[in-house]
Amino acid sequence: MNEEFFRHIFKKQQEADAVPSNKEISRWALELxxxxxxxxxxxxLSSLEELKNEFNKLEIELYKMMEATKACIHCDNAKLARDFFEQVPEIYRLLNTDIKAIFDGDPAAKSEFEVIRAYPGFYAISFYRLAHSLYKLGIPLLPRIFTEYAHSKTGIDxxxxxxxxxxxxxxxxxGIVIGETCKIGKNVKMYQGVTLGALSVHKSMADTKRHPTIGDRVVVYSGATILGGETIIGNDSTIGGNVWITKSIPAGSYVYNTAEVKISSDNKSGK
Known part of the structure; x- marks a missing residue:
């Protein structure tokens, strides 16, 4: 190995030292x-002023993370950090609707406190809501780190x-997977193992809509796979478990498998 190779690797290590770890970046989201x-x-917290100071500290930390990760080289990262925190009240409103949806929709939930403290679905949605707001501001890397951290903790991607x-x-x-170009409407309920994916993962499709659209008030049961950018699940539909869908479904539909299950009382194996 020649000297130029070592210099190249050493330079990369110096640059990497200036970037916070994924754990540190994810800790920021968790603190918020x-x-x-x-x-x-x-x-x-002991006072309103202390609460405001905590938000200000997180805004400064966000600015520093964007600078370190070169989130947007030609952008005013301080302004982007301010713009993000201007959106926090709306993020909070959306998350409160998610809490209500989970509490109202799950008979096992005994309180909203339980949903906030213990439900992996809310945990993953929380990180997604923060990440999506940053993504809309044109910041590419931090949002992906947030959602991948939540993915590692919950299995929800x-x-x-x-x-x-x-x-x-x-x-x-x-096991839930929700792809990049998915659109999901209001009051949607989704169970484990659902995939909202693409029919093709060819790189040439990077700038096209590859993932399905889910209408309002849709329920998608466990193991369902819905694929394709032109696939639309109409409002008020129910998608049964383990179905495979690659074409649009009209509003008010109930889609289910017709596999026959036979139960016999004659246990010849003797077990």
Whole structure:
């Protein structure tokens, strides 16, 4: 190995040292979520001024993370950080609708406190809502780190570019995949193992709509696979478990498998 190779690797290591780790970046998002929902931690603040100072500190940290990760080389990152925090009240409103959707839609939920503290669906949605707001501001890397962190904790994979309306309910959630160009309407409920994916993953399709559109008040049961950018699930539809859909479904539809299950009382194996 020649000297030029070592210099190249050493330069990359120096540049990497200036960038916060994914764990540090994700901690920032978690701190913001915990400020909005102190139910997630024991931490309490003593005054309104202390709360404002915490938000100001997080804004400064966001600016520093954007600078370090070269989030937008030709942008005013300080302004982008301010713009993001201007959106925080709307993020909070959306998250409150998600909490209500989960609590109202799950008979096992005993309180909204339980949803906030214990539900992986709300955890993943929280990181997604923050990530999506940053993504809309043109910041590419941080949103992906946020949603991948939530993915590692919950098994729920939501691309930060996906468009998800209010009152979103993820029940159980493990194994859910929501692709980059998905559009999901209001009051949608989704169970574990659902894939909203693309029919093709060819790189040439990067700038096209590759993932489905889910209408309002749709329920998608576990194991369902819905593929394709032109696939639209109409409002008020129910998608049964383990179905495979690549074409649009009209509003008010009920889609289900017709596999026959036989039960016999004659157990010849003797077990």
């Amino acid at each position: 979520i915990r400020l909005l929902y102190p139910e997630q931690s024991k931490r309490t 939501i691309h930060p570019a996906a468009q998800i309306d209010e009152y979103f309910h993820i029940d159980h959630g493990t």
